[in-house]
Amino acid sequence: MSLHTIQRFMTPAPHTITTRQTLAEAHQAMRERGVRHLPVVEEGKLVGVVSQRDLYLLETLRGVDVSRELVEEAMSDEPFVVAPDTTLEEVAETMANRKHGSALVVESSTVVGIFTSTDALRALVTLLRMSGEGPGPRP
Numbered sequence: 001m002s003l004h005t006i007q008r009f010m011t012p013a014p015h016t017i018t019t020r021q022t023l024a025e026a027h028q029a030m031r032e033r034g035v036r037h038l039p040v041v042e043e044g045k046l047v048g049v050v051s052q053r054d055l056y057l058l059e060t061l062r063g064v065d066v067s068r069e070l071v072e073e074a075m076s077d078e079p080f081v082v083a084p085d086t087t088l089e090e091v092a093e094t095m096a097n098r099k100h101g102s103a104l105v106v107e108s109s110t111v112v113g114i115f116t117s118t119d120a121l122r123a124l125v126t127l128l129r130m131s132g133e134g135p136g137p138r139p
Contacts, residue, residue, distance in 0.1 A: 006091045007084035009123040010105050010113035016041045019048070019072035023055055023064075026071050030055075037102040039111045040075045046111050048075035051101055079104050084112060092120055 017026055017038045026038060030052055040048040050071050058064055058074045080100045082091055084107055091103050095117070105113035 004088040004123075004127070005084060006082055006086050006088055006103065006105055006115050007113065009088055009119055009126070010084075010115040011119055012113045014039055014111065014114040016111060017050065017071055018042060019070060019075070021071050023058065023066040023069045023071065023074060026050055026055060026074070027052075027066065035116075037114060037116060039079070039104050039114065040071055041111065045109050046079070046081065046104060046106055048072075048077040049079035049102065049104060050075040053101070081106050082115075083107065088123055091115060092123075095120065 015029055015033050015035065015038060017029060017040055019040055019042055029038060030036060036052040038050050039046055040050055054074045054076065055066075058069065059066060080094065080098070080103045082103050082105055084105055086105075094100065095103060095115075101117055103115040104111055105115060
C-alpha cells in the first residue's frame with residue numbers, strides 16, 4: 001500500500017490570527033469560515049493555535065471580556081506541528097493518541113495547511129472508496 005502524505009488531505013492555506021487580536025475577533029473569524037481551529041502567527045511565523053473549545057473555556061471565567069482579552073491568553077503555544085510529507089497514518093495516530101483536534105502543517109516556518117478531525121474523516125471516506133470497501137459515491 002502506498003504511503004499517503006498529510007499534504008494530500010490537509011486544508012491548504014488556513015485562515016490565521018495574531019496574538020494581538022481579541023477573542024471576539026477569533027470567534028467571528030471561526031463563525032465566518034466555519035472552522036474550529038485557527039493557527040496563531042506573529043510576523044508570519046507560527047506561535048500557537050487557538051480552538052473554539054479554548055475560547056469557550058476562557059470565556060467561562062468570571063470577568064473575561066471577549067472584546068478586550070487577546071488571543072494570546074487562550075491559545076496553546078505548543079501546537080501539534082507536522083511537515084507536508086508526514087504520513088497520514090503517523091498524523092492520525094498521534095492525533096488519536098494525544099487527543100489533538102488538529103495538526104498544523106508547516107514548511108519553512110510557514111503554515112501551509114491544517115489537518116483536523118473533519119479532514120481525517122474525509123480522508124477515511126476517500127481511502128475506503130479507493131480500496132473498494134466504502135459504499136461509493138452518494139447520489
